Amino acid sequence: MKDFDEIYQRLEAIKAPGLLSADRPREGDPEDKTDKGRAGEAFVLIEPAAAKEFLIAVRDDAELAFDILADLTATDPDTEDENFWLNLHLLSLGHGHRLAIKAMVPKADPVVPSMVDAHMAAHFHERECAEMFGITFEGNPDPRNILLPDDWEGHPLRKDYEFPKEYHGISCE
Amino acid sequence: MTEINTPPEPPEAKTIEIPEKARTLPSGEREFMLDVSTSDLEVNMGPQHPATHGVMRILIRTDGEVVTGGQVHLGYLHRCAEKIGENVEWLQYLPYTDRYDYLSAMNNNLGYSLAVEAVMGVEIPRRATLLRTICAELNRIGSHLIAFGTYGLDIGAFTPFFYCFREREWMMALFEKICGARLTYSYIRIGGVFNDAPVGWLKEVERFCDVFEEKWQEYYDLLVVNHIFVQRTAKIGVITPEMAVDYGLTGPMLRGSGIDFDLRRDMPYMAYDEISKAGVYDVPLGRGEKGELGDCWDRVYVRVQEMMESIKIIRWCLGCIEDGPVIGDIPKVLKVPPGEAYVGIENPRGELGHYVASDGGKVAKRCRVRGPSFCNVAVLEKLLPGTFLADSVAIIGSTDVVIGETDR
Amino acid sequence: MNLMALEAATTGNAFTELLGGIAPEGTPTWALWLGAAGAGVGILVAFVSLVAMFSVWLERKVSAHIQCRYGPMYAGGWHGWAQTLADGVKLLLKEDMIPLGADKPLFMLAPALVLGAIFGALVALPLAPGFFFADVNMGLFLILAFSSLTTIGVVMAGWASNSKWSLYGAMREAAQVVAYEVPLGVSLFVPLMVAGTFSLTEASAAQSGWFGMHWFIFQNPFMLPAFIIFFIAALAETKRAPFDLPEAESELVAGFMTEYSGIRWSFFFMEEYAAMFLMSAVGAVFFFGGYHSPLTALFPEEATTGLLYQLVCAGTLIFKSFVGVFVMMWLRWTLPRLRIDQVMSMGYKYLTPLALVCVLGAAIWETIFA
């Protein structure tokens, strides 16, 4: 079991493709009232375009061995924000450690290569993410809607989503 | 790359003269005979079907009794839990967590509470931790009882289902006494638990443990080692360890394939660190005893064994529980500092992950639920082709899917 | 089936004798025959309905108590004895539904065929000496032939329903019955060898000795395995768990009955229970002494033609049959269901060879010791 710093050092050592930086929780600046700091867990930032290669690299590295893709999801932080966050959570069965990964996907052109080649587990998650946020996963073998009806309009988990007034004649008021 | 079952190529269009007399079918097609030949039959298993344990729909293609392809269709029970999480206050989301995996609501409460606590960084009193553990493990027993009982039902054995419900009824009565609800508990809350256990409750839990051990032996003799049951489940739906890891399976599905991994032991949360170090319980693994490693029987066996391991954990907690407060220092209206956290806990079905992101307000920025069933059900499309129709029911049952959780 | 009953009635049984006794002088013989046939069919229908109703009630109570429940408790007062009656009335009053795409005539014919076949089979069953609808000298053949006829009804129902689930059920039934006719018949060769007759009346009569306990099951050591094989095959023949694949509610929703409702559906139900009774009765006749028991042996020789003796004999056989029915229920609520290929392999690979071994062994035994 490794802590986050050790994992990050190892990531740098193996030159994991697309690795940008690490973001750790920090205390807020007591002088600056607007800066409240950040709580929670530490994560690494990666390039979305290299996400698949990154996953393969950390999967195949013996010291990291992140062999399970626990979660793949996205977050729309704000209506004003220009990016979606792509959140990935990896789990290593052998070592028992986790890694949280974040990638910034521009809202203007939300296209990410599919990660199904690295982990088959990504398949359903990508389908859900695609319908909920409108992020296209290029190369997903079955890019149908998974939870929403096939003809659903809009992407419900976006912050600027407007709830439909009616659906097939059913009033949603 | 694994294949996804695409519908078969339509046969080459032949121009055939339809006789005048051919009647029109209700579907609008004209009835005529293309050729005397057999063709695959596409059947909708679900959304209303006894084998799908809810409103899941599996489109299966069969050649006689042999399934040649299957496609999972989800979303019939989609209730926008994640969107609701972005619209209600932190504590108000708690009742919604009861409702995705409605068979193990305690564990869902726990997962959500732990995720929010991870962002907030609050201290949980010792008694609350142990009460949480007892409730989560009791609920794990209840959930496995349903999984096992309904699996018997899938295979065609009715009676074990009722025996399982009898014990689960007692478990629900216990929960009713501690929190007032039988299914949607909302008991474990951010910072601790809602109520202290009523007088005599812990004694009754102990009695439940004693009786359950006897009854467990009956389930084992009645169904688990029954020759017909073994014949129906061994060597069926084999998930190899590599496949299990690739599909991101967790929980009994993963351990059924022989991979020794349990979040409670390997990434401990709450009191599990202590419990694991004390060597209170073992992690049961599938060993391919009756057939191949990772078959349906192994998965069922793991679940059945896990019930007994949970009993051991409960006994340990009952042994060292002391009086004390049951809730930490939590304000009435929660304000969670900005930040984000992902916490995965060992649900009866696998890793239940909650990813919560806060921007410092009263409402979550993102409240993501990683339901274990959602990930486990993905493997069905791979397992179904090449099995018998009856086996497909056995395989679906062995994934122990709860539709409330896949669709959320 | 009416024809058969008529023909059976002509051979002379209790009805013709009874009618002959009370009819005025000069009644033509054909009228007697017709009257006897009509009375026979009427009594048969009533008998089958009663047996089915009691069996359904018994099944519900047995299953309930096995599962720590009460089962029906209200209708009729004592332990809900009238529950089946109430259900029957409800089923009669239900809307008669036929699916749009169904083959209407076949859909309507199938339940009648299924139920008619079981009536026909019951004709050859002697409840007591001289208390039968027809003394058919090939009685066992008649019963086996008629009970196989139900398969045609089931396949018809499955095909005519125009539902995929029903079709699966029908195909399973066809495959299953073909596979299990063989061990069913072969295992019955063992008692037949001892009895030396196909007639059920004669086979019953042959087991009267030993204070009513001169049962075929004690005649030679191959009888018990033969009976077990017969019982398993009978379970498969009557579509009972663990061989209830044509219905298989967890896989095929309700199999061939998926599209049926109301009174038509209840015909299938009645057939199932009547067939259970029939198979148990055949087992009782050929292995467990038919209507003979220590109780019947208490009667002195001269009283054996009296009505009381006849009733006690009938009661004995019915009791024995219901013991068989009860065991079938007990098994159903204990065991999981087999898969279709396992059903096939069990029939062909296990039961048939073992039954043949039993026949061979019994033949050798009979040659040496009898």
Next chain:
Amino acid sequence: MSSTITTREYFQNVWDSLATTFAGMKITGKYLMQKPITVQYPDERLPIPERYRGIHYLEQEKCINCLACARACPIDCIEMDAIRHGKELEWVLFTLDYQKCMFCELCVYPCPKDCIHMGTEFAFVSYDRSEFNHDLLSYKGMSREARIRKREADIKKAEKEAAKAAAAAEKAAAEASEPESPEEPAS
């Protein structure tokens, strides 16, 4: 099943199927002889524990109309209103919509006066959906007629205010335009 099996396995299968069947029948047979554990529901009922989360009841005299419970409700199914006469409260309404309520008990905890509770009543049957909008006020609340009077008064008040506002607006508009002539007085 298509695989070949040895003679030993063949007889093992025969033995296993018979032995495990008898083992199972022993267990089911044991329960067949025992008394059932279920109860005949409408005639006998199981005891309901104290903490049961059933239909709410309100200790009205304690309530201070602070809206804490209404705010805590995740689905906003509590509606409450009262008129304050000094220390006395005249209740207008306190309703709970049981079509929405999910019995989570979150409304009970934040109450500063500990006056809303969940009772042990659970059956709630009606032919009319509107009856599920349950009135928790048992007494001292406004009677039905009083509520109607109040509503009428409210409507009248609103009308009056609207008229006033309209007049004011018209006046303002008139003032903005040319000064009014004495021959045409403003209505």
